[in-house]
Amino acid sequence: SQKIEQNSEALNIQEGKTATLTCNYTNYSPAYLQWYRQDPGRGPVFLLLIRENEKEKRKERLKVTFDTTLKQSLFHITASQPADSATYLCALHPGSFTDKLIFGTGTRLQVFP
Amino acid sequence: EPEVTQTPSHQVTQMGQEVILRCVPISNHLYFYWYRQILGQKVEFLVSFYNNEISEKSEIFDDQFSVERPDGSNFTLKIRSTKLEDSAMYFCASMRDPNSPLHFGNGTRLTVT
Secondary structure, eight states: OOEEEESOSEEEEETTSOEEEEEEEESOOOSEEEEEEEOTTSOOEEEEEEETTOSEEEETTEEEEEETTTTEEEEEESSOOGGGOEEEEEEEOOOTTOOOOEEOOOEEEEEEO | OOOOEEEOSEEEEOTTOOEEEEEEOOTTOOEEEEEEEOTTSOEEEEEEEETTEEEEEOTTOOTTEEEEOOSSSOEEEEESSOOGGGOEEEEEEEESSTTSOOEEOOOEEEEEO
16 A cells, blocks of 8 residues: 655754654655654645655755665754744645645654753 | 635534635636545545536545635635534645645634534
8 A cells, every 4th residue: 555654743852952853655646755744733844845856855954865776765853943843744746647645644843952 | 915814713513513724825816626624633635626616526525515715815615504513723735836836724623513
């Protein structure tokens, strides 16, 4: 069956450290993968998009990698801050036959001072 | 920056009643979506809408659900006869084209009693 799994429900790290979140998928061949941030009671907010022919994408303190052989994406936040505390969702576009995004279950990140 | 707006932010209704959730997508976007999120669970795809018709719908989107774009700006989700299990956060989203990110509204919290 098709699955998108984010391996941790919750991740607690100290301010200033690098947070690494994992997204694994099975039985999909996505053209691209996206990461979103969701705060409690709010809609997801887009952060980064990475295409299947890209290995790595960066935006300020954020970095995403995409390994289509391992069927995995890693999402890194460097020099993390308490304001980075939120739930992070990975989402993929399943293929050219559809325009929907499928979301993973999310990882709740808590950055403590 | 343009944003997706949803009204109402919270809707309480009795089982069996009809509800209409409203959304104003970003004006130059062409693809429109409804997602829902049951408390503590993942963001689930309901339906996508393009060129004035449904392009795809999930198993959740049964005959009790319908969508409409009655004019050039609004996009609505109607639930004809609500059930307790319809209680969730409903997110509207829009996208300019299939290779761009989804922009979400902040949702309508639907509570069915």
